[in-house]
Amino acid sequence: MRFGPQIALWPRAGVDPIRICSRGFHRDASLGNHSWDAENSMPLAKLAHRASSAVALAIATVPLALAPQPAAAQEAAPQVPETASGRIPVAEFVKQSNMSNARISPDGKHLAYLTGQNGREVLVMLDLDNLSRPPRLIIASEEAREAGDRTMTGFRWIGNKHVVMTVISRENLNGNLADFRRLVAYDIDSGKLVQQAWRDAGGDAGQILYINHDTGKYLLQRDSVANSTERWGFPEVVEVDVNDGSFKMVQRTNPVVRGWAADGSGVVRAGFNSSGDTGKLRMLYRSDDSGNFKTVYNEADKTFTATVPIPRMFIPGTDEAYVLSRDEGFDRVYRVNMNTLELGKPIFEVEGYDVQGIITNEDGTKVVGYRTFDGTLHNTYIDPTLKAVQEALEEVFGKGEAILVDYTEDNRKFIVYGGGVEREGGYYIFDTKSGSLQLLNWTRSALKDAPLNPVRAEWYTASDGTRIQAVVTYPRHRLGQKNLPVVVMPHGGPFGAFSATNSVEPWNQPLAEQGYVVIQPNYRGSGGYGRQFEEMGREPGGYGKRMQDDLNDILTYFGQQGAIDPNRACIMGWSYGGYAAARGAQRDANVWKCAVAGAGVYDMPLMNRWDARNLGRFSSGFQATSEDPEGISSARNTDGPWAPILIVTAKRDARIPMEQAETLVSNLQKSGKVEGKDFRYIVQEQGTHNLPYDDVHIQWIEEAYDWLQKHNPAYIPGDGDQPPKLIKFD
Structure with a gap:
């Protein structure tokens, strides 16, 4: 469940954010399952065959040919893998x-990435000029849970010789857990770790604002305790030399700024502050490094649905920036005058949907594309080179099955994810000069390019006439069959979040594989469909009521279409989805055969008090539960009939306190519900809100499937078919 307005207080122009992975920090000698042999470094025979049709493609700026690999092309047609049947x-x-x-790396010689090893993730580096050489371990990545834990939460290149990692240390401060954030650079030549601007650093010294790859200098936003701790949380900006971690002052602290933004030339141009109690976001701006900052925005969005005009990229040589705004109902891309915040005409939009963001070049000086959503997440490129590469690769992999993950500064080498729509995928390296396309590794070794269960974005009509989009996954072994069992899976959030056909949430595929139709609705209040649709979820009677009706209405609509049997339906979710699952089991026991609730909120008054203490009075209103918090709380309504419910809680969940699940279970018992029959309760001792390890994630999906099988089997005698043989993997 996501709480609080999702506002980036310190956006960066042109520098991708270090990805937050929420993992840990230690060294390990082994590297897990990797295969860098000749066979694995060549595309499949089918891929090579399809590539031959794209051999003579040309781009205006870069000559491009996707040349098939001769050895692979001469292979005999592969046998049907066991995963197909x-x-x-x-x-x-x-x-x-x-x-x-x-x-x-900018020069294309090395690749840094995360890989699974013994159920955890480790950060490794691969020599792209010598793929036969095993990847080199840099650091292990886990989840910080207790005081004393260390966590590597993200990484990126600075220049060609340093991988800079974000490291978090969790400490106990006067009985409360606090995270200290630092940067550490890994020197690929010496193998040494170099601390980055640690001297006099305070709680947070990990936000990169700008990078010059040529010089190895970058701007770092950090708290400082050099003079006192009175301005804790009011950061300065320093220029850091990645080679030795030395630094010098660029921007001193400002008493009303908690985050800074720099332009594509490394000039600090804007500052931000927000209040969890008043909800006001304050934005300061200046035209250049010689000017003074002035306040250009200081407002609160009491609806939590507006788009704050935060600059996504400063336009070089002007006082303008690109922003996203819902000024006309949907998020569109505009040019804005930063002194007046006056919007120009929209320069990019997607009819009926919110634009998700802009894509800039590495320098942050040019827009090369946009992130869009229409039920599926896309990167829509306007840069001619990137657009041509994308189109050429889709000729090889199929429409929507080629994602440009990263590329060198000269656009010669691209890291590509191929697959993900019809089949499991893998990572490839594509050389635009030679036309070679080489498989680096499958996403998962056991599955390789196994066929996926087909996923579609479809519309249904709710009982009040509202049109709602849902992501529907059909079981590949039962295509064309009618009246199938269904699992309705509401996403987390709830507001501003959405499910997509290519969402990273992985539970639709394993359950569809077992024979269920899985439907993930973007119920009212979900993001992506404009401000009005999001506001509908925040209206009185929305949270836990009308939003819950949207889930029930799925059964009516898709039942009438004949795709599912409404009498063979369960509801399952995590975070807000866990809330909705428990609310369904409590409110609509006659609708759902069972429920599976993970990391959910079950007592809203209790959660609202927790949020007010930890997020601030204003931010605690993000969930829109003030109208009837007790009435929509499953834990406060445990008398009466309930659908059988599986309750899973993570003991180290830092977002949803474990007391939520404990309260629900205690009240179910007081109401005479029997554990093992009416409910099952699982506490994941090593679990967090992010399901970080294989053991806790596997436990979640296996327990969920067992509960579904017990109360709503995927196959029953009247279906007329039998489950395919279960494949055993080593």
Whole structure:
């Protein structure tokens, strides 16, 4: 469940944010399952065959040919793999991947990425000029849980010789847990770790604002305790030399600024502050490094649905920036005058949907594309080179099955994710000069390019006439069959979040593989569909009521279409989805055969008090539960009939206190509900809100499937078919 307005207080122009992975910090000698042999470094025979049709493609700026690999092209037609006809176990879909968060060095010689090892993730580096050489371990990545834990939460390249990692240290301060954030650079030549501007650093010294890859200098926003601790949380900006971690002052603290933004030339141009109690976001701006900052915005959005005009990229040589704004109902891209905040005409939009963001070049001086959503998340490129590469790769992999993950500064080498729509995928390196396309690694070794269960974005009509989009996953072994069992899976959030056909949430595939139709609705209040649709979820009678009706209405609509049997339906979710699952089990026991609730909120008054203490009075209103908090709380309504419910809680969940699940379970028992029959309760001792390890993630999906099978089997005698043979993996 996501609480509080999602506002980036210190956006960066042109520098991708260090990805937050919420993992840990230690060294380990082994590297897990990697195969860098000749066979694995060549595309599949089918891929090579499809590539031959794209051989003579040309780009205005870069000559491009996707040349098939001769050795692969001469292979005999592959036999049908067992994964095509057999049934893949649920656990195989949630294991740590072989490769994720891949980042190529600016010169294209090395690749840093996360890989699974013994159920955890480790950060490794691969020599792209010598793929036969095993990847080199840099650091292990886990989840900080207790005082004393260390966590590597993200990484990126600075220049060609340093991978800079964000490290978090969790400490006990006067009985409360606090995270200290620092940067550490890994020197790929010496193998040494170099502390980055640690001297006099305070609680947070980990936000990069600007990078000059040529010089190895970058701007770092950090708290400082050099003179006192009175301005804790009011950061300064220093210029850091990645080679030795030395630094010099660029921007001193400001008593009303808690975050800074720099332009594509390394000039600090804006400052931000927000109040969890008043909700006001204050923005300061200046035209250049010689000017003074002045306040240009200081307002609160009491609806939590407006878009704050935060600059996404400063336009060089002007007082303008690109912003996203819902000024006309949907998030569109505008040019804005930063002195007056006057919007120009929209320069990019997607009819009926919110634009998700802009994509800039590495320098942050040019827009090269946009992030869009229409039920599926896309990168829409306007840069001719990137657009041509994308189109050429889609000729090889299929429409929507080629994602440009990262690329070198000269656009010669691209890291590409191929697959993900019709089949499981893998990571490839594509050389635009030679036309070579090489497989680096499958996402998961066991599955390789196993066929996926088809996913579609479809519309249904709620009982009050509202049109709602849902992501529907159909079981591939039962295509064309009618009246199938269904699992309705509401997403977390709830507001501003949404499900997409290519969402990273992995539970639709394992359950569809077992024979269920899985429907993930973007119920009213979900993001992506404009301000009015999001406001509908915040209206009186929305939270826990009309939003809950949207889930029930799925059964009516898709039942009438014949796709599902409304009498064979369960509801399942995590975070807000866990709340909705428990609310469904409590409010609509006659609708759902069972419920599976993970990391949910079950007592709203209790949670609202927690939020007010930890997020501030204003931010605690983000959930829009003030109208009837007791009435929409499943834990306060445990008498009466309930659908059988599986309750899973993470003991180290820092977002949803474990007392939520404890309260629900205690009240169920007081109401005479029997554990093992009416409910099952699982406490994940090592779990957090993010399901960080294989063991806790596998436990979640396997327990969920067992509960579904017990109360709503995927296959019953009247179906007329039998489950395919379950495949066993080593």
